[in-house]
Amino acid sequence: MRIFRRCVTVLAVSTCVFVLMQLLGGTHCFDCGARVGFPFAYMQQGTYSTNGHTLWRGFLADGFVSAGIGVLLMCGRNAVKGQRR
Secondary structure, three states: OHHHHHHHHHHHHHHHHHHHHHHOOOOOOOOOOOEEOOOOOOEEOOOOOOOOEEOHHHHHHHHHHHHHHHHHHHHHHHHHHHHHO
8 A cells, every 4th residue: 555655646746747847848829830848849739721739759758757757756755754764
């Protein structure tokens, strides 16, 4: 049960980090064909003549970055928690 709780915590922290990274990624526009995502672009917005599409490599890279940050945060928390004992 303890492992399950840790995994859920890492997943929640990673999701929060992913959402924050996307909020910091810049502004969205209706007709500029901009790439969306931070640090890697995961979506190409469409224009009046083209449709937008998902950039899967960027989406997966953003997911791995946010999961890595979540794991590092939890490892740091566990290290600090272990020092207090």
